[in-house]
Amino acid sequence: MQEAKYYEKLPDKNVRCKLCPHNCVIKPHKISPCRARKNIDGILYAVNYGECVSLAMDTIEKKPLYHFHPGSLILSIAANSCNFKCAYCQNHEISQGKSLTKYISPEELVQIALKENSIGIAYTYTEPFTWYEYLLDTAKIAQDKGLKNVLVTNGMINEEPLRKLLPYIDAANIDIKSMDPEFHKKIVWGDLDTVLNTIKITKKYWAIELTNLLIPEYNDSPELLQELVDFVASIGVDTPLHFSRYFPHYKFKAPPTPIETLKLAGEIARKKLKYVYIGNISLEESSEIEGSSTYCSECGNLLVTRSYFDIGITGITDNRCDKCGRKIDFAI
Numbered sequence: 001m002q003e004a005k006y007y008e009k010l011p012d013k014n015v016r017c018k019l020c021p022h023n024c025v026i027k028p029h030k031i032s033p034c035r036a037r038k039n040i041d042g043i044l045y046a047v048n049y050g051e052c053v054s055l056a057m058d059t060i061e062k063k064p065l066y067h068f069h070p071g072s073l074i075l076s077i078a079a080n081s082c083n084f085k086c087a088y089c090q091n092h093e094i095s096q097g098k099s100l101t102k103y104i105s106p107e108e109l110v111q112i113a114l115k116e117n118s119i120g121i122a123y124t125y126t127e128p129f130t131w132y133e134y135l136l137d138t139a140k141i142a143q144d145k146g147l148k149n150v151l152v153t154n155g156m157i158n159e160e161p162l163r164k165l166l167p168y169i170d171a172a173n174i175d176i177k178s179m180d181p182e183f184h185k186k187i188v189w190g191d192l193d194t195v196l197n198t199i200k201i202t203k204k205y206w207a208i209e210l211t212n213l214l215i216p217e218y219n220d221s222p223e224l225l226q227e228l229v230d231f232v233a234s235i236g237v238d239t240p241l242h243f244s245r246y247f248p249h250y251k252f253k254a255p256p257t258p259i260e261t262l263k264l265a266g267e268i269a270r271k272k273l274k275y276v277y278i279g280n281i282s283l284e285e286s287s288e289i290e291g292s293s294t295y296c297s298e299c300g301n302l303l304v305t306r307s308y309f310d311i312g313i314t315g316i317t318d319n320r321c322d323k324c325g326r327k328i329d330f331a332i
């Protein structure tokens with residue numbers, strides 16, 4: 001347990017956490033709504049510092065990150081906390097529920113990554129920003145050892161702590177839940193403006209990819225899709241955008257995303273963006289919907305083949321498309 005980095009003391013031993021825009025006021029001896037912090041006698045502590053709820057080697061594609069060392073394996077870990085409360089959370093058992101954790105110090109975690117020949121550490125499955133102190137400490141050590149640091153995040157963090165983290169992170173997949181601010185407030189307990197601001201800031205420093213889980217009737221209207229695509233284009237048409245298929249989970253009973261919706265989203269996005277991917281679909285469905293391979297944005301040559309997590313770099317030589325010679329714009 002460590003003292004939290006961003007908070008202020010209030011009268012009567014209350015505290016205000018200033019890590020994310022919820023800016024929660026936490027009473028003495030109470031735990032925060034994100035479950036990452038506790039007020040003990042007027043001091044705010046990061047109670048889940050180093051407490052890992054999950055640890056596995058994954059392909060980087062699983063994050064999903066398709067433009068960052070395709071096909072490599074990365075040590076993936078999670079805390080047991082989140083500052084969103086998505087009613088359809090695919091990982092609610094660990095993000096919202098009580099799960100067993102194991103303490104792993106930053107030094108130990110880096111040693112595990114090195115031993116596993118991982119390209120780095122992915123802080124994922126739940127919300128890494130609610131693990132802020134541990135994330136910062138570990139990322140610094142990992143970077144010193146030549147490892148990459150990768151986030152899979154909802155983007156919900158205040159600007160000051162985010163800026164402090166910028167030099168230590170290499171890549172991130174940031175989730176845009178919807179372009180509807182009300183969806184953020186009512187369904188996920190988030191703030192759209194903060195998420196978009198995080199994306200705009202980090203795009204200048206990290207390799208950024210974005211994900212949008214399409215939930216029928218909630219965030220899949222052509223108007224919202226167009227708004228999303230326009231935003232992504234505004235930060236760079238080379239920004240990879242992943243549309244992900246939703247399945248009923250946790251408190252949500254809406255049916256799975258129809259394949260037709262995913263196709264439509266792909267069509268709308270490809271009119272403006274260079275790299276659009278469709279994920280969370282079966283092998284059979286992927287034959288009728290082109291969604292996971294990477295093609296040269298100049299000549300259409302197949303650069304990286306992906307069939308589920310079977311990945312092959314097929315059309316790149318010396319960092320150039322081997323058909324037209326265009327320099328590829330991502331790390332391999």
Ligand code: SF4
Pocket residue numbers: 017018019020021022023024032033034035036037083130
């Ligand atoms: S990090 Fe947690 S405690 Fe801090 S403001 Fe956000 S939700 Fe509240």
